[in-house]
Amino acid sequence: MQFEFSEEDVSFRKSARRWLLENVPTETPPHSGIEAREFALAWLRKRHAGGWSGISWPAEFGGRGLSFERQIIWHEEYVRSGAPTPLDSTFVALNHAGPTVMECGTEEQKTFHLPRILSGNSIWCQGFSEPGAGSDLAGIRTSGRIDGEDLVVNGQKIWTSFADIADYQELLIRTDPGSQRHKGLSWVICDMTLPGITVRPIKNLAGATHFAEVFYDNVRIPLSNVVGALHDGWNVAMTTLGFERRTAAITLQLMMEQKIESLATLFLSRGGDAACSSIGRDIAIARAEAAALRALTYRTLFKDPATAFDGSIVRLFFAELSQRIYGIAMEVLGPRNAEAEQDQEWVYSYLEAFSETIAGGTAEIQRNIIGERILGLPRGGAR
Template sequence: MDFSYPPEAEQFRKELRAWLSAHLTDVVIDSNDRRGADDGAFATLREWNATIADAGWAAVSWPREYGGRGATPLEQLVYAEETTRARVPNPLNIIGINNIAPAIMQYGTDAQKEHLLTRMLRADDIWCQGMSEPEAGSDLAALRTRAVRDGDHFVVNGQKIWTSLGHRADWCQLYVRTDPEAPKHKGISCLIVDMTLPGIEARPLVTLNGSADFAEVFFDDVRVPADALLGPLNQGWQVATTTLSFERAAAARLYAEMQVRMAALVTDIAATRGANGSALDDPATLRRLGELDVRIAFLEVLCLRSISAGMSGGDGFATASLAKSVWGDIGKDMAALAFDTLDPGAAAGRWDEFRLTSHALTIAGGTTQINKNITAQRVLGLPRR
């Protein structure tokens, strides 16, 4: 596992740092914490997305023809480290950029690529992904939302839930069942759906921290043009698992984020003084901090192993799934330590917010249960039950 950076990657780092120094503002950074509850913050981030996209820094792993930089894996690693440590907000269309766009690049028509990708990159259009359903959860193959062909349209009926930005979205990459008689992995199709079509209702879901980042979306006899099909009919599972993976160093964000949070936590604990002095004088607190520091170092090794495997043609996905599970557990334990150590409202309430949202780390981007199954089968070689 060799991550010595060649001169080209270090030059890439230098250019990125210089651009961020000139353009990234505290207003943009602070807006990230309020994006789900403040329309003004959301608008600020939308403007930032356009700014960073126009400069070619929004999706460096994308091919240049679509607005990216065709970055090498090591340049992607540099990008993930630098943007995370600078607290650059994730794109509003992060699911679109990382998951939907590669599918459009592979399966989309020329017209779809030309019209949709640039607008997605700039956040001119907001995208959501219609996967999870009330009775399906993380099991995409168990979806029930139906699409029936009627002339030159599909008629869609069903419900999606926990749809990120579903109530703000202009477009949805929607997975539907088009052949109920086929094996459940075979009868799924993917549609690109205009969210303004009649019969679509999106209701925001407010979470514990007061944010509305998710929605439940209902489809009632929605007529979707047949040319909105993305990929072959009944091959939606193949579209969903598309791994063009331009973003080959995304795992770096996991350890870099926790390193940033850890540094902030140590600073805030050091500033907290009680009757017995600094909280850092407490052996129990020091032990918990030390354990977290070691676990973050272990997480970094896991992430770099995943990236290294991907660069050498190996199976980086399995190690990345393990790293994601470790990341979620570290986040929850760090939030608990902050809650136990700091006064309520410390650091302008940053840790109160993280305490509420930290449990979502084991759900977002793949639940811990699903990732443990992947680890068992693809890392440990255990049989399926």
């Protein structure tokens, strides 16, 4: 898919490139903890102060109200500049919690939260998965009992990325006590500082602690924090997952092309033969697939939301390509080199990439969605 860019777009691109050249942080971002929070917020605040936060968000919420084309130009320039990965602790807020509040929230919720998100003043996390309710999201058991003007929340979430450093959570709970499956759920804004919340961080395979278990013990959340209608949380959650699977990872997908170029450089610098080796061929295939992924992503971006299931194709393709790229990197490095200090970011990314086919819906679940919702095969699985 090709975009037609106007003269104004071209001059927008130039000013984005100039600003990024002067302002991109040069330090390596911390992987987790409070340092990761401070780094991500400081970088977002800087973008906001420079007018580069929320390019396509409405001006009334602190954005610039510009077109999707401009948003894409920004993403492209962001990647070209070598800026830090956007998969940081501001990711949930900017890419799916904020957009969900914008689409389904009350005026009060929008006015309070959206400017705070864009200006780098709040970190959000996503409290959907539970032990026993991951792929089968409709199996959620964490409950919210209505008591006066509040919901009293009890239960547990798991795998909540950035829960240890978040201010707010998009929390999916069962609010209609007799309800089953997709019915009777609510999507609620949970203030992570409320009494009764305990966060227990979990260390991952790569040694980082960027997700956690979250426990709720009689946590009182005002009913005014429900986003969308009470008991209609499933539909709101599907809006969130639509953003998460469709548009949230554009920059990450564009970054993949850059990673492949770095991999090609690494391969050649270690004496690799680009023309006559299986690794050279694998890198060339990955390069072509990354270009295809970009085209697929752009095509999906401009589709009617009714066809949002296409996001599952993009998500799955991205996840599997990502794992393949870091697998090739390990082959290039070989077992001994992989221990060298200068190669540790490749090793870290390789270990992190295992989670790509789990987070945001596993590869099997994405395949179920593609089979059932796009290809029209008989229904079978969950989520």
